Amino acid sequence: MPADTKPTLDHPVFKIVKDQFPGKRFRGTEYRGQSTLIVDPADAHEVLAFLRDDASCRYNFLSDLFGIDYLNYPSRTIGRFAVVYNLVSHQRDDRLFVKVFLDPSLPTDGTADDPALYLDSVVDLWPGAEWPEREVFDMFGIRFRNHPDLRRILTWESYPAHPLRKDYPLRGRGEREQYRIVDRTSA
Amino acid sequence: MGIEAALPVDGFLTTQLRRVINWARRSSLWPMPFATACCGIELMAAASSRYDLARFGMERMSFSPRQADLLIVAGRIAIKTMPVLQRIYEQMTEPKWVISMGACASTGGVFDTYAVVQGCDQYLPVDVYIPGCPPRPEQLLEGIMAIQRHIDQSGIPPTPPGGRRVPLGLVIEPTHRVRPQPVGITVGGV
Numbered sequence: 001m002p003a004d005t006k007p008t009l010d011h012p013v014f015k016i017v018k019d020q021f022p023g024k025r026f027r028g029t030e031y032r033g034q035s036t037l038i039v040d041p042a043d044a045h046e047v048l049a050f051l052r053d054d055a056s057c058r059y060n061f062l063s064d065l066f067g068i069d070y071l072n073y074p075s076r077t078i079g080r081f082a083v084v085y086n087l088v089s090h091q092r093d094d095r096l097f098v099k100v101f102l103d104p105s106l107p108t109d110g111t112a113d114d115p116a117l118y119l120d121s122v123v124d125l126w127p128g129a130e131w132p133e134r135e136v137f138d139m140f141g142i143r144f145r146n147h148p149d150l151r152r153i154l155t156w157e158s159y160p161a162h163p164l165r166k167d168y169p170l171r172g173r174g175e176r177e178q179y180r181i182v183d184r185t186s187a
Numbered sequence: 188m189g190i191e192a193a194l195p196v197d198g199f200l201t202t203q204l205r206r207v208i209n210w211a212r213r214s215s216l217w218p219m220p221f222a223t224a225c226c227g228i229e230l231m232a233a234a235s236s237r238y239d240l241a242r243f244g245m246e247r248m249s250f251s252p253r254q255a256d257l258l259i260v261a262g263r264i265a266i267k268t269m270p271v272l273q274r275i276y277e278q279m280t281e282p283k284w285v286i287s288m289g290a291c292a293s294t295g296g297v298f299d300t301y302a303v304v305q306g307c308d309q310y311l312p313v314d315v316y317i318p319g320c321p322p323r324p325e326q327l328l329e330g331i332m333a334i335q336r337h338i339d340q341s342g343i344p345p346t347p348p349g350g351r352r353v354p355l356g357l358v359i360e361p362t363h364r365v366r367p368q369p370v371g372i373t374v375g376g377v
Contacts, residue, residue: 088319154265155266156267163301163302169298169301170300170301171299171300171301172300172301172302173267173301175301176266176301176303176304176305177304177305177309179269179270179273179304179309179310180273181309181310181311182273182276182277182310182311182312183312183354184312184353184354
C-alpha cells in the first residue's frame with residue numbers, strides 16, 4: 001500500500017469507544033478523511049446507542065443506512081455482507097461510518113430466513129432508520145430484530161429473491177417477463 | 188382556419204358521416220399521459236406554448252383513463268408499474284390508441300435490469316413507436332399526426348372488416364432538422 005493512502009486512525013471517537021468498551025473488539029479504517037469504525041454484529045446496537053448519547057460523540061443524526069454485498073470483491077474482506085451506518089453529529093459537525101460485517105450461514109440465492117443475517121434494529125435510536133432498514137432487508141435479505149414493520153419496501157411481498165445480492169443475476173430470473181398480455185380482444 | 192371557412196355562403200355542406208365523425212374524432216384525441224421519466228418532460232414541452240399540442244385538439248390532458256383516447260407511455264416501465272399501466276389501458280374506452288414514446292417504453296432502453304420491463308409492447312398493443320432518448324416534441328407530434336392520419340382512413344367503429352383492430356405498429360422517423368434557435372440577446376445596449 002503506498003504511504004499516502006495508509007489510513008490515519010486518528011479519529012477522536014476511536015479512542016473514546018475503545019475506552020468505553022474495553023472487552024469488545026473494534027476495527028477502524030480511514031479513507032480521504034472519512035473514518036469507519038467496524039463493530040461486531042452483536043455489539044452494534046449498544047455501540048450505536050453510546051455514539052448517539054455520549055456527550056463527546058453526540059451523533060444525533062443517522063444520515064444513511066445501507067447494505068453492501070462483498071461477493072467477488074477484489075481484496076479480502078471481513079465478511080460477505082456489510083451494513084453501514086452513516087452517522088452525523090450536528091453539534092460537533094462530524095461524520096462517522098459504523099460498519100457491521102455479516103456472513104450468511106445458508107445459501108444466498110433465495111429468500112431463506114438466515115439466522116446469521118440478523119441485526120438489532122436502530123429504529124429505537126433514530127426513527128428515520130425504519131425505511132432504510134426495510135430497504136436493506138428487501139435488497140440484501142438482512143433482517144432486523146425489533147423493527148416495527150419489517151416488510152419489503154420496493155419489491156413486492158412474494159418477490160423470489162433479494163435483488164442487490166451479487167449472486168442474483170442483473171437481468172433477474174424472469175420477474176420482468178411474467179405479465180399477462182393485454183391485446184385488442186381482451187380490452 | 189376551421190370548417191366554417193369551407194362553408195358556402197348559404198350555410199351548409201354535404202359530406203359523408205364517416206368523414207365527419209373521423210374529423211371530430213381525430214381532432215379531439217385526449218391523451219392519457221403516463222409519464223414516468225424524462226420523456227415526460229418532453230411530453231410537457233410538447234404541450235407547452237412553443238410546440239402547442241392544443242393545435243391537434245389535445246390541450247386537455249386527461250388524467251382519468253376513462254376520459255382518454257390516447258395512452259402516451261413516456262418513460263421506463265418498472266416491474267411494479269406494468270400491472271398499473273395495463274389496468275389504465277383497460278379502463279380507457281374504445282376507440283383508443285397507444286403511443287410508446289422513447290427508447291425505454293419501447294425496449295427498456297439502457298435499463299436492462301431485473302426491475303425494468305423490456306418494452307411495454309410485449310404486454311400492451313402499441314400503435315406508434317417513437318424512437319429517441321428522449322424524442323423531441325416534434326417527433327411526438329409526428330407520432331400523433333400518424334395516428335390522426337390513420338383515424339382519417341378508418342371506418343365507424345374504427346375496426347377492419349374482421350372485427351378486431353390489430354395494433355398499428357408504426358415507427359416514426361424524425362422529419363425535422365434541428366437548427367439553432369433564433370435568440371437575439373443584447374446586454375447593456377451592445
